[in-house]
Amino acid sequence: MDNKNPALSGIKVLVVDDNEDTLALTTLMLSLCGAQVIASPTAAQGLEQVQMQRLDIIISDISMPRMDGYQFIRAVRDLPIDKGKQTPALALTAFNSPEYRSKAFDAGFQAHLSKPASLEVLVETIAGMISLPDDLPN
Template structure:
């Protein structure tokens, strides 16, 4: 791990992305900073992981087939609290601009980051989000 990047040791991250290369790269980037990363190639699988794992943060693409990232995060926000409803979530997507950020926030994400993003930016965003109080949605 590069010393200028925050450590993500002890953090459990769910990454949801239908692009195999992006999923592998994001998993590698976060893993290099110490995060335990669970990779899900579909939103449906990601939703199952949210309910089975104790996660610290979700990093999700928004453009996916069958269930997109907006539908995915809405489904997460409709879960009971003990099943993951309040997990902070980052929309990590190729779509950039204020309209996409607004749509991500409206759906239930707490942050929006356009890809490709430098490792430092991704790690700093994740590190900043996990310091949010757990009851921020209440």
């Protein structure tokens, strides 16, 4: 990755994870790649952020207390379009069996990665899910 032109420059990412260390590490990794990261320790706070921000992508854990990642993404998909309904979403989770992968897609995620995911795989997955600003017509 070229540090002069970070891979995720200009991308606004919401990361939702109840594990403080994972949230901090994911935020740091994505920030170093040029992304503007909004970190949320709960799905409820994440849902508020989705409605307040114009996000390029959501990255969410699945196993969280009170509202899990499946409930969270279903709530996002129930929002009006102008409040984030169609924001691309990536499940980043320790649940990695085909059953959990299928459940994530059924809930409304477009991609599923198992923890721990390498930075390279994470960046490639994000880039594949969104239109990077360089791809926009002038």
